[in-house]
Amino acid sequence: MEFFDNHKKLFGTALGLFVGLTLLVAIIPAIKNQENNAPLPNAEKLSESALAGKQSFIANGCVACHTQQVRNVDMDKIWGARPGIAADYAAIKRTDFWRNTATLMGTERTGPDLTNIGNRQPSQAWNLLHLFQPRAVVEQSIMPAYPWLFEVKNEVGKDEVEVIVPDAFRKGISGKIIAKQEALDLVAYLQSLKQTPLPDGQAPMEFLYKNEEKPLTTNNGGAAPLPDGKTLYTQNCASCHQANGEGLKGAFPPVKGSPIVMGNDLDFYVSIIMQGYDARPEYAVMNAVGHDNNLSPEQVTAIINYERTSWGNNAKPVALEEVKKIIDLINSTAKK
Template sequence: MDFFDNYKKLFLAALALFIGLTIAVAILPAIHNQQNNAPLPNHVPLSEDAYQGKLSYISNGCVACHTQQVRNVDMDKPWGKRPGIPADYADNTRIDFWRNTATLMGTERTGPDLTNIGARQPSMAWNLLHLYQPRAVVGSSIMPAYPWLFEVKDKLGKDDVEVIVPDEFRNGINGKIIATKEALQLVAYLQSLKQVDLPDGKLPMEFLYKKKEVAVAAAANGGEENLPDGATLYTQNCAACHQGNGEGLAGAFPPLKGSKIVLGDDLELFVNVIMLGYDARAEYAVMNAVGSDNNLTAEEVTAIINHERTSWGNDAKKVTLEEVKKIMESL
């Protein structure tokens, strides 16, 4: 009973128990994780600009609405090509001596997951416009605008990056809207967020609770082909820039409604634009290689093309899977 009456012994016993549990429950597992998890072989460390962009991402509270975790459930499949693994987060380091860095995995998806946003949306022009005014590119977006990351100048400097903002979102601004260094660094961080391929021979974890994919019969060839839903694929891969109505954004992204490329007979050019990107029109931002970046199959490319050729008043002949396959094989 003397033990329970001696406050020094009780305090020391409680302290020893606390330290022992901390070592067993927190410290030893953390050391084990560090020893047994390392970045994947193809992992690319953050550049200095991307790292500063990460700090801006943290300070601007982006983690409150965006996650960076692809769970192994089928509903997460749009966010990455595979579920996340510990190695994806093994390269995180402390911000400084006093502050640890969060993995930024997040807890709530008010906005889309950003794990693979660097591959899904690598366009700098799109990302900058989205930061300046999200509703300029996604009409229904509830994301706040970040105009303080930009400045207005009368003339462009040598290294200035201008953001082409549609007139309806300029709020009476007549000068040139220029991205600050912090905005460019934040975009550099977002563009660095790409899932790393697993080493050869390693199979990714499977997505669980998969929904049965329903093929949509294509009208071409008398309905002989079964293709994915072109409207859904367009929404996932193209609508962010070209808009759901196919009208694009003036001065930023060209319209597909009435487009000569979409309605024309040069199918090889059309497929090349989707798979390899396009930079032949100075009045518009550079288009990234959407097809290659997102690993689109010939079936998916065919479905997207047919959707674009027959939507928003476009009335062109649908193309066949065989035609698209032949062109893709030659790329």
């Protein structure tokens, strides 16, 4: 056939077909997407420090292991309150003339998703220590350490942030470990990663492929069944207070043998979980874990009972009703 024997016609046709399809599935949808989406009106802009932090997030290739996308499937619920939408990324423009747009959605989740990490783990002290040596806070972590974001000095200067590192992870270092500006910026960026709630009145997209309700354990003395306290503790508490409940000296207090955990002042205990705590200068600030992660009264009760009965702690379990009452009270005063 003449067509097949004429290189201009043959290669021209193949190229034309490919370019046509490229227009249809890549160029036109991409242009439409970048023109027809605007950021949510209540979305916060990144601070200067957070922007600088994003640059080192990009430079160090963090996206190789951390995604920033909440898919509309049930298993992604733990990474955000709602599935991600195009508007969430609409504010992200080309980094500069030399570098492309960094939506940082990622394709690998070797480590956790970071869409909402600013709500889940806002503590600066935790994040700095975690960057200096991830295994100091999460024993099983395989994340690289980033010691080049820190420097060793003899004195902590004004406005400088010292990182308290457990002895096991500061071998060969004598002096104070100080966070460089790059580390502070990177943490500022992580703290800024928060899912923007949809403007009032809008229902978010549904999560698909719902998990069936988990069978609830009945370790509550025959009372209402509760979710698994150990899992919830691992997900919400262990990164600071550690799996063995002993915390980290100079950073996070132990819950093992803690008078608050073992004692009878349930109001105080629940309020710390729900609203955070910042009364002891020798420890880092605790964020409002319960509120930030939308913990239900059942989940809070399960965590409390797990903490009261583990690692040699032997206080009596508490009842769901009492916890519910306290949380209702906290919520109603918070609204006023």
